[in-house]
Amino acid sequence: MEILLEKDLICTQEWEKDDLDRLLELAFQMKQDRFGKKYLNILHRKQFFMFFYNPSVRTRQSFEAAATELGAHSQFLEPKSMRLKTSKSAGETVEDAAKVMERYAAGLGIRILEDKIGAYGEGDELLREYARWSRIPVISMAHDKFHPCQGLADLMGWIEWLASSGKLKTGRLAAKFDPGALKGKKLLLTWASGALCRSLCSAHEAALIASRYGMDVTIAHPEGYNLDPKVIGEVKMNCKSEGGNFEVVHDPDSGYEGAHVVYSRNWMSTEAYRDGELKKAEEVEKAFAIKGWTCNAERMAKTDNGIFTHPMPIDRGSEVTDEVASGPNSCIYDVAENRLHAQKAIMAATMGGFLD
């Protein structure tokens, strides 16, 4: 391996731009040469622990595949049966758990979202506590604040679709990493209603990484659905330093104008956590009461031949119409595939050689 970054990945914003560039270049290379000999044994016989406080489909499937393809073994661990300490349960201290895990494994992934925490930010604190006690890298597999693997996969997909040299025979896109490919392109990140009462992490990460790579960012949401002001501050700062525009609008239509990438997604309101718990039923009711935010073909027609992106699973009918989600400009399956390649690159870059 040329690169060995050996650090945690809790949010892409915390990595140097240069390190992100190298990571993305590696991810693109790994996609082009998926079972190439040079990658097959980077983590040979190593262990990757996956802590799923929340279940997942894609995250588990893609991380387990990523570990396998690098020669490692991933352990699917459900902390509910492990008596580990969280804000909501007593048990073994994170210090003790982390200091043992670093003896067995090359890395630790953690997923903690929505109802597994009692207040926004607790998941992030938990990840940072593991990172503090453990010398092995801690990777966010999605938590209440950030979702770096998704952000990287998004960016890869947008680059492929906006700058692609064409489709490979298996349906995967061939593209080289060009850090300037998205410069000046417009991302619309728009709220939508839905039954899943989702954490803010994917939206945060998309806005952060898009602005980091020079995109104009428009965020659209109804009143009461603000993203984290601290994160928005960082997005603005990114836009300023990269020369991108930034705006927030509170109507479901205007943001589509001239967009190159449309990201339509439900997220919970700023009132979602109260009294130490997620008020899920109230949130869902409140979200469904807000009509007219679904991404549809009429709205997409206002874009600059924009592509539709989504981290999946899609709440079809609420977040987006079938026509758009399954349409010719939908990059959702390529983005999903990129989770695998991004995660392979992350694992290789942070865990490769650690135990050797």
Next chain:
Amino acid sequence: MEILLEKDLICTQEWEKDDLDRLLELAFQMKQDRFGKKYLNILHRKQFFMFFYNPSVRTRQSFEAAATELGAHSQFLEPKSMRLKTSKSAGETVEDAAKVMERYAAGLGIRILEDKIGAYGEGDELLREYARWSRIPVISMAHDKFHPCQGLADLMGWIEWLASSGKLKTGRLAAKFDPGALKGKKLLLTWASGALCRSLCSAHEAALIASRYGMDVTIAHPEGYNLDPKVIGEVKMNCKSEGGNFEVVHDPDSGYEGAHVVYSRNWMSTEAYRDGELKKAEEVEKAFAIKGWTCNAERMAKTDNGIFTHPMPIDRGSEVTDEVASGPNSCIYDVAENRLHAQKAIMAATMGGFLD
């Protein structure tokens, strides 16, 4: 690999006879040379997804071992925590799930039985929907209608026991695949009472593959326990084209006469699903009210030195006596072992090279 069939395996009946022959020949070779170098890396670093709508002992153990022995990694996935759509629950569409899975994995196994469906045939529909949306092979790991892996393992065991050249030191049987070995031999497939209210899949598959390979087939069951008429039609057709006899009897004794293979197994009645659900308690009560169908030594004495076969787990005392199940003519453990070899051959033949 000489063969690469690259198709789904939902029922052996849907495969060409020639393809089945090649598959079985490979399975026998793999058994003789279990850790032979030529098989160890057929699916090197590939991913096999196992969807267990229903739990299992042998199926999971044998598929995970099969994947390992070919160099692949199997993911044990329980759809109950994955919010996937079935007839009984809302969630992510099969289209979306399948189109992402084909990006990560070389193949997908699905097991769905008994109480996980609301009507006979729904499991089969689900498998075919996954197969429709996904370019990777879909393999039945037992569903409401068919159980191709069991059928192939059964056939291997019967050939070994009826045509074997002897036992290897580890207790495994040495035999070459001879497609004509079972020609003219008689299979008795008989119902028995039991507490497990089993799906028809194993019985269907046994009757189909036995008749396909030229066996005479006698099916014995009480009134109300008919197998699927469409499947029976195919069994009759197989018998006709291969020159075997076919009959259905409704008494527990007559079928044993001259049998070479006795397959005693509980299955649910034709009234098992009503109002969109399995009436399990009623079924068990009804089955136990029918006395006198247990396979025992007295009955086995009427056979032509017949062997006892069963896909396990055995409901001892109801389906068969201990004397027969653990007796010298019981091939149950060899058949169980053959699940591994048959599945390795299936995976190699359908998934080998797909992602290369």
Next chain:
Amino acid sequence: MEILLEKDLICTQEWEKDDLDRLLELAFQMKQDRFGKKYLNILHRKQFFMFFYNPSVRTRQSFEAAATELGAHSQFLEPKSMRLKTSKSAGETVEDAAKVMERYAAGLGIRILEDKIGAYGEGDELLREYARWSRIPVISMAHDKFHPCQGLADLMGWIEWLASSGKLKTGRLAAKFDPGALKGKKLLLTWASGALCRSLCSAHEAALIASRYGMDVTIAHPEGYNLDPKVIGEVKMNCKSEGGNFEVVHDPDSGYEGAHVVYSRNWMSTEAYRDGELKKAEEVEKAFAIKGWTCNAERMAKTDNGIFTHPMPIDRGSEVTDEVASGPNSCIYDVAENRLHAQKAIMAATMGGFLD
């Protein structure tokens, strides 16, 4: 492999001393050369079944890592969804399950503790029943009576800390196995209160292996918390033949005098199982009513610069103070790491080559 012991490991006491010596020597070598080429493929493409009747953190993590590092695959199996027979549930017979498993796997680990049994000794019986029916090795991953993997890891850690030539850069200790290193050193094994109502297995195994390797053994516990008299008899016998002292005291202080290793741990009382079940709530209440048994710095000051050892997870505050558990003489993380190395040696020695 130079050694191939091919036997079950249910308790270290049942192995010849010479075999234990060879096992420990291999474990130390494997620790020094963790990813060394000569160990990476000992169980290449083989299967190790892990039956977790009780969940676990460290045991699972370390066994899965151990299997990986030897080239094998471990299957995480929860018997609760497998309908296997125990003293508390009906289901498939152990005979049938075991006779199939030996066809798929190179070894079988079983963990069964506390509330998964109805009387002390039932877990041990279950392991021995699997061992009786199956030709593959059965390894205890902790059961009601013994915990051989923990005992071996303990011994390794004590040797490292009492005879170590220093720390490696990664924090792991460098040491060679010297069977005489602990001769004449004193182990204090002391009861403590706690909320976890633990089985006796770790305490039993520690006393057995310490006495086997020539240590003086002092056991301290309140009235009613006797260990198994049969095990104590074996410990006494070991002490006699190795020249060590043995004593039992019933106060929380006197045993610390001159100790080299202090092992403070909760265990259940002799009245814990009644009417076929574990009276857990009563046990916890009874344990908490006994004050003043916590291992603390004041007590440790009476030792001969003694080290603190514990199999983890630690019930901090009840079993030991933070000051001692996280102090400079705590060997807990090194002992935890040794689980991995000990288990790799066990698997290599018992399963290596079995299926070849």
